[in-house]
Amino acid sequence: MNPWGKANETKTNGSASAALLASGIGCFTLAALAFAADKSAALKLQLIFYRPTGPLSGVTSVALAIWIILWLVLDGRWKNRSIALGRITQISISLLVLALLLTFPPFADLLPPH
Numbered sequence: 001m002n003p004w005g006k007a008n009e010t011k012t013n014g015s016a017s018a019a020l021l022a023s024g025i026g027c028f029t030l031a032a033l034a035f036a037a038d039k040s041a042a043l044k045l046q047l048i049f050y051r052p053t054g055p056l057s058g059v060t061s062v063a064l065a066i067w068i069i070l071w072l073v074l075d076g077r078w079k080n081r082s083i084a085l086g087r088i089t090q091i092s093i094s095l096l097v098l099a100l101l102l103t104f105p106p107f108a109d110l111l112p113p114h
Contacts, residue, residue, distance in 0.1 A: 014078030017088045022074055024092030026067025031099035033059040035108055 037044045037055040047058025101107045 010082070012080055012082050013085050014081040014083050015075050017083035017085055018071055018074035018078050020085075020092050021088050022067055022071035024095035025070055026063055027099040028095040028102075029066050030059065030063035031102035033063055035102045035111075038108070039111070 033047070034056075037047050037059055044055045047055040047062070049061055050057040
């Protein structure tokens with residue numbers, strides 16, 4: 001018991017870990033889809049959900065859906081757990097760096113078209 005009469009509770013970070021990892025994956029998904037749509041004419045056509053916006057409408061819609069679904073699934077599985085936050089942070093930052101590289105035109109232009 002602690003001084004306030006409550007039983008000691010185990011601290012969990014599963015929800016925070018889920019949010020962090022889902023955001024890293026969501027950022028990478030956005031960049032990968034944007035890159036792929038830029039390099040592939042067939043994919044570019046498939047990602048046009050709203051014609052005035054072009055493929056950006058599909059890129060952002062798909063990435064947003066993946067981010068939210070993954071966040072909900074991970075949070076549901078991890079909310080009462082203690083997760084290795086350092087490892088999740090490393091993975092998320094790595095995905096963010098990769099996403100930034102894929103959206104940086106000089107780097108993206110070095111990769112061959114599909």
